[in-house]
Each structure stands twice: as structure tokens, then as C-alpha cells.
Amino acid sequence: MNWDDFAHWGRHIADWGAAYHKTLRDRPVRAQTAPGEIAAQLPAAPPEGPEPMDAVMADFEAMVLPGMTHWQHPRFFAYFPANAAPPSMLAEQLVNTVASQCMLWQTSPAATEVEGVMVDWLRQALDLPSNYTGVIQDSASSATLSAVLTMRERATGYTGNREGLSSKGRLRIYCSEEVHSSIDRACWVAGIGQDNLVKLPTTGPRFAMDPAALDAAIATDIRAGHTPAGLIAITGGTGVGASDDLGPILAIAKRHDLYTHLDAAWAGAAMICPEFHATFWQGVAGYDSIVFNPHKWLGAQFDCSVQFLTDPQPQLNTLKIEPEYLKTTGEAVTNYSEWTIPLGRRFRALKIWFLIRSYGLDGLRSRIRNHVTWAEELCAALRDDGFEITSDPILSLFSFRCPGNDDDQQRLVDALNDDGRIYLTQGSFQGRKVIRFQVGQFDCTRDDVMVARDVITEIWKTIR
Numbered sequence: 001m002n003w004d005d006f007a008h009w010g011r012h013i014a015d016w017g018a019a020y021h022k023t024l025r026d027r028p029v030r031a032q033t034a035p036g037e038i039a040a041q042l043p044a045a046p047p048e049g050p051e052p053m054d055a056v057m058a059d060f061e062a063m064v065l066p067g068m069t070h071w072q073h074p075r076f077f078a079y080f081p082a083n084a085a086p087p088s089m090l091a092e093q094l095v096n097t098v099a100s101q102c103m104l105w106q107t108s109p110a111a112t113e114v115e116g117v118m119v120d121w122l123r124q125a126l127d128l129p130s131n132y133t134g135v136i137q138d139s140a141s142s143a144t145l146s147a148v149l150t151m152r153e154r155a156t157g158y159t160g161n162r163e164g165l166s167s168k169g170r171l172r173i174y175c176s177e178e179v180h181s182s183i184d185r186a187c188w189v190a191g192i193g194q195d196n197l198v199k200l201p202t203t204g205p206r207f208a209m210d211p212a213a214l215d216a217a218i219a220t221d222i223r224a225g226h227t228p229a230g231l232i233a234i235t236g237g238t239g240v241g242a243s244d245d246l247g248p249i250l251a252i253a254k255r256h257d258l259y260t261h262l263d264a265a266w267a268g269a270a271m272i273c274p275e276f277h278a279t280f281w282q283g284v285a286g287y288d289s290i291v292f293n294p295h296k297w298l299g300a301q302f303d304c305s306v307q308f309l310t311d312p313q314p315q316l317n318t319l320k321i322e323p324e325y326l327k328t329t330g331e332a333v334t335n336y337s338e339w340t341i342p343l344g345r346r347f348r349a350l351k352i353w354f355l356i357r358s359y360g361l362d363g364l365r366s367r368i369r370n371h372v373t374w375a376e377e378l379c380a381a382l383r384d385d386g387f388e389i390t391s392d393p394i395l396s397l398f399s400f401r402c403p404g405n406d407d408d409q410q411r412l413v414d415a416l417n418d419d420g421r422i423y424l425t426q427g428s429f430q431g432r433k434v435i436r437f438q439v440g441q442f443d444c445t446r447d448d449v450m451v452a453r454d455v456i457t458e459i460w461k462t463i464r
């Protein structure tokens with residue numbers, strides 16, 4: 001492919017993209033294909049000679065597209081959103097085109113410096129104190145793993161990396177029973193072990209960790225000769241949006257010198273709206289590490305996860321490695337690959353810059369406010385229609401059940417997703433299967449949310 005062909009196909013794909021997005025409502029949200037159906041259409045062996053791009057593009061439309069689940073569909077109410085606002089897509093095209101590795105300041109000074117400023121813009125947007133710096137990672141899973149490794153190294157006097165963990169006893173990490181599976185996985189791969197992740201019961205309307213239970217668990221572990229290493233709090237859990245009361249558990253953790261990490265991967269985006277702070281953000285200042293995904297609700301194309309740190313030094317002590325070929329001379333600069341596990345880094349800050357400039361924080365806030373309002377409206381309507389609300393809206397997420405047993409919940413979810421007009425997913429809460437509903441797609445309207453009421457009641461009548 002020469003650069004003139006590249007320009008031609010680039011224009012074609014931009015036009016195709018705009019048309020795709022304008023007509024998304026006509027497509028089923030969840031792919032309607034059976035396992036193996038797409039693979040069976042592809043040649044089993046690679047071509048020996050070149051093929052023209054129009055043939056490749058035609059096959060993309062004919063073979064691949066029918067097997068895609070449309071995450072940018074305005075009636076996507078499953079999981080959490082993975083919004084890709086158009087300016088962030090354009091920024092990604094620039095990043096793809098320049099295709100630099102941004103591991104050191106020297107390997108792309110602009111990427112490092114834009115990243116530093118964007119982390120600070122987001123810090124201000126989330127109303128975190130000015131002592132926070134941070135880094136952009138690929139995913140919350142990676143940021144949480146970095147924090148858990150830091151907990152491990154800090155609790156072992158930074159000897160774990162060198163000596164291994166065989167003589168370190170049991171390091172203990174505390175969280176609520178509502179945390180995301182990435183917390184478990186971080187503890188597995190950090191060598192902490194699932195059995196040393198202490199999951200505490202939750203209480204209250206937002207299913208917050210019980211501070212008395214935290215205090216008691218730490219005391220028990222100390223008596224048993226274990227080493228308390230860290231606290232992981234959650235704002236906006238995946239199941240029903242569980243949100244810890246951040247201040248009291250932070251105070252307990254500090255009293256025992258624990259390293260503290262807050263997972264606000266989804267709900268962090270909503271903290272650009274000050275009216276949610278009283279309920280969700282009180283006491284946030286002081287967490288050593290906070291992760292939030294601009295690639296979810298905020299609108300930055302995947303992947304883009306910000307980890308804020310009050311003091312990067314413990315994480316640098318844990319992850320920084322400097323072989324000769326990575327040494328650079330000159331001014332004191334930030335080399336972000338020292339803050340994270342992968343060496344190679346994409347220029348993820350550019351899409352934040354494009355996104356925030358294109359909408360302003362006010363434009364992003366008004367979307368989130370609408371989503372929260374519409375989720376509350378739909379929840380009330382479904383309650384009127386006779387569905388059981390199993391958890392009231394926490395921000396824009398609630399859960400419900402149709403009359404019947406757990407199997408009936410799954411039958412309704414499957415029937416809804418086979419119908420294709422909307423897409424939602426099941427979850428488990430307090431030992432029962434529930435149907436999750438979250439509002440958060442960037443282009444979704446009130447009408448899209450209210451259509452869900454009609455579709456749910458209609459499909460329910462056909463299966464009951």
C-alpha cells in the first residue's frame with residue numbers, strides 16, 4: 001500500500017465510520033451469530049500474494065461486521081460503557097499514524113508532557129488535591145496490579161522483588177466483598193494469594209465495607225502474626241455499584257500504616273460532577289493510589305486508565321528498572337515506563353486532550369447527569385410495571401428481577417439479547433441472579449432508555 005492509497009482508504013473508512021454510527025440503531029446490539037460461524041467464513045490459510053483493499057474491506061463488511069457486538073450502540077445497557085467519543089477516535093487515528101513508543105521522555109517528549117498535563121486536568125476535574133500526580137495505564141487491572149505490587153514491596157521493606165516471598169509470611173490485603181475480579185487477580189499474580197485477600201461484609205444503602213469489620217480483621221491478623229499490607233476501597237462496584245464510605249476505612253488503614261488504593265474505574269467519571277461528591281467522594285483525599293477509567297463513562301476510546309498517586313516513589317521503588325539501553329542523559333525528566341509494568345507505551349493522553357477540548361467538562365457533565373436521571377426514571381417505571389428492584393440506582397446502575405426464579409432471570413436476559421433492540425447482562429447479588437441495567441452510552445437519549453421499558457415488558461410477556 002502506498003501513501004496515496006492510504007489517504008484514499010483513510011477517507012473511505014472515515015466516511016464509513018460516520019455512516020455506521022448514524023445508522024447504529026438499525027442493528028441488533030449484541031451479535032446474533034453462533035460460535036464458529038465467523039471463523040468458518042475465513043480462509044484457513046493466509047494468502048501468498050497481495051489482495052486489493054476493496055476486497056478486504058468488502059469482506060470486513062460481509063463477514064466481520066455481523067459478528068460484532070456494538071458497544072457504541074445507543075441502546076447498550078450491558079456491563080459498563082466503553083465510550084469512544086468521535087474526537088477521541090480522531091486523536092487515536094493521529095496516534096496510530098505517528099505510532100511512537102512513549103516509554104521515556106526522550107522517546108517522545110510531547111507524549112510525556114501532554115500526559116503530565118492531562119493527568120493534572122483530570123485531577124482538577126475530579127477535585128483531587130494538588131499533591132496528586134499520576135500516570136495513564138492501559139487498564140484498571142494494570143493500575144490495581146501496580147498498586148498491589150507496591151503494597152507487597154512496601155510491606156516487605158522493598159525486599160520482595162530481590163528475595164522472593166518464601167520467607168515473608170502472610171501479607172494481608174483488605175477489601176469489601178463487592179470488589180471487581182481484577183482485585184483478586186492482582187493478588188494472585190503478585191504472590192499474595194487469594195486466601196490473603198480478606199473480603200469484608202458490606203452494610204448500608206450503598207453496600208459499603210463495614211469499618212468495624214475492617215478494624216477487627218486487622219487486629220485478628222496481627223495477633224496471628226500476619227502482616228497487614230494494604231486496603232483496597234471501591235467507589236462504584238461492578239455488580240450493583242457498591243461504594244465504600246472512604247473516610248472511616250482510610251483512617252483505620254492509616255492507623256496501621258497500610259498502603260491504600262481506591263478502585264473508581266467506572267464511577268470515577270461521574271466525579272466530574274460536584275453534586276455526587278457528598279455521597280461518593282468524601283474522604284477520597286489521602287488514598288495513596290486511585291484508579292479511574294476515562295475509557296468507560298467519560299468518552300475516551302479504549303484503552304485509557306488513569307492512576308493518581310499522592311507519592312509516586314513507593315511505586316517507582318517497586319517497578320522502576322533501568323538497564324543501560326534505557327538510560328538517558330540530561331535534564332531530570334519523567335520516564336513513565338518506570339511507573340508501570342509494560343515498557344512500551346501508547347500515546348494515550350492525546351485522546352483526553354481532544355475529548356476535553358471538544359466538549360468541555362460541562363458537555364461531559366451534562367451527559368453523565370442525564371444518564372443518572374434517566375436510570376432513575378426507568379427504574380421507577382419498571383417498579384410500577386411489577387418488576388422487583390433488587391438494588392436502587394447507584395449513579396446510573398440498578399438491578400431488577402422479573403417474577404420467577406433465577407432461571408427465569410436468565411431466560412429474560414437471553415430473550416432480550418436475542419431480540420437485539422437492547423442489550424443488558426445478568427449479575428449476582430446477595431445470592432440471587434439479578435438483571436443489571438446501566439445507562440452510560442455517549443449518544444444515548446432519554447428515548448433510548450425509555451424504549452428499554454417497552455422492550456423489557458413486551459419480551460417478558462412472550463416468555464412468561
Ligand SMILES: *Cc1c(COP(=O)(O)O)cnc(C)c1O
Nearest residue numbers: 139140141180182237238265266
Ligand atoms: C471495569 C472495571 C475494572 C476493570 O477495568 P479494566 O480497565 O477493564 O481492567 C475494575 N474495577 C471496576 C469497578 C470496574 O468497573
